[in-house]
Amino acid sequence: MAALELFVGALRSDSDVCSAQIVRPALRASIERYIDRHLLTGAVTPAALAAAHWVSIRTVNRVFSATGQTVGEVVRVRRPARARADVTESDQPISNIAQRWGFSDTSHFSRTFKAHYGCSPTDYRNAYPLRRLGLLTHRFSGLSRRFKPQTHRARSVASQRVKCATATDCGGS
Numbered sequence: 001m002a003a004l005e006l007f008v009g010a011l012r013s014d015s016d017v018c019s020a021q022i023v024r025p026a027l028r029a030s031i032e033r034y035i036d037r038h039l040l041t042g043a044v045t046p047a048a049l050a051a052a053h054w055v056s057i058r059t060v061n062r063v064f065s066a067t068g069q070t071v072g073e074v075v076r077v078r079r080p081a082r083a084r085a086d087v088t089e090s091d092q093p094i095s096n097i098a099q100r101w102g103f104s105d106t107s108h109f110s111r112t113f114k115a116h117y118g119c120s121p122t123d124y125r126n127a128y129p130l131r132r133l134g135l136l137t138h139r140f141s142g143l144s145r146r147f148k149p150q151t152h153r154a155r156s157v158a159s160q161r162v163k164c165a166t167a168t169d170c171g172g173s
Contacts, residue, residue, distance in 0.1 A: 024062075024063050024066060027053065027055065027059075028063050028064070028066075028067075030053060031053060031060065031063065031064075032074075034052055034053070035049070035071075035074060036078070039075070039082060039101075039102075040100065040101070040102075042102050044071070045071070046060045046061055046071050049071060076112075077116075079101050079102060079103075079112075080101075080112055080113055080116045080117070083097050083098070083100075083101040083103075083109070083113070084113070084116075084117065084121075084124070086100070087113075087121045087124055087125050088124070088125060088128045094106060094109070094110070094122060094125075097121070098110075098121075109121065
């Protein structure tokens with residue numbers, strides 16, 4: 001599939017020569033899609049990317065170094081970003097989220113998360129419970145009216161937490 005995308009990208013060019021300037025953006029886009037699809041499986045290494053795209057490891061490294069990045073840097077940014085979505089959108093324990101996204105243990109995940117977002121995953125989850133409340137409200141919409149006042153009260157508490165978290169730079173990007 002990746003080789004076909006590269007071939008089509010080369011055919012779309014106006015020149016007769018398949019130059020690196022034409023192929024590299026198409027290869028980079030294809031590799032980025034592969035990384036997104038395989039981030040959970042852990043098979044995101046330069047060797048795996050090279051094998052999947054029928055190119056050498058050196059070519060993979062060259063494609064990323066053109067933007068001043070490495071494959072590892074891209075993965076180290078995307079894993080916490082995807083984990084952050086799970087932290088705010090699910091009620092799974094932080095340890096399960098850490099394991100799911102390939103972190104060796106919860107403390108490693110917490111340190112990485114704090115380095116990227118300025119607070120621990122638990123503090124981040126507490127600062128942004130509205131997404132989870134929205135899911136819970138939708139999931140349990142058939143419950144009695146007693147549930148709605150609790151949800152309203154939880155939202156007001158949540159808005160107070162967001163104000164506190166914003167003041168401490170916990171809720172950034």
